[in-house]
Amino acid sequence: MQTRICDTCGKNFDSKRKDACYCSPACRISAHRKRKRNVTDKTKDKIRTLKKELSTARGIIQEQKLEIEALTGEIKRLSNENIDK
Numbered sequence: 001m002q003t004r005i006c007d008t009c010g011k012n013f014d015s016k017r018k019d020a021c022y023c024s025p026a027c028r029i030s031a032h033r034k035r036k037r038n039v040t041d042k043t044k045d046k047i048r049t050l051k052k053e054l055s056t057a058r059g060i061i062q063e064q065k066l067e068i069e070a071l072t073g074e075i076k077r078l079s080n081e082n083i084d085k
């Protein structure tokens with residue numbers, strides 16, 4: 001028997017196993033849920049960052065689109081002037 005400290009509740013507990021981290025199945029499950037939640041939070045953060053980048057990229061594309069439209073209009077105007085001459 002070994003006295004260990006539970007990773008979840010911090011209580012001392014006796015364990016036959018050297019690698020036991022939790023005093024009870026409830027603490028083991030709770031730790032597992034917590035870990036899962038952390039992963040979910042990280043994923044949400046990543047999605048938020050990506051959405052921000054996407055909206056920045058969309059803004060840039062929109063600007064370039066307007067610039068292209070303006071330039072296209074300019075080219076049309078210039079070529080019409082040439083035809084008229």
Ligand SMILES: [Zn+2]
Pocket residue numbers: 006007008009010011022023024027
């Ligand atoms: Zn515990």
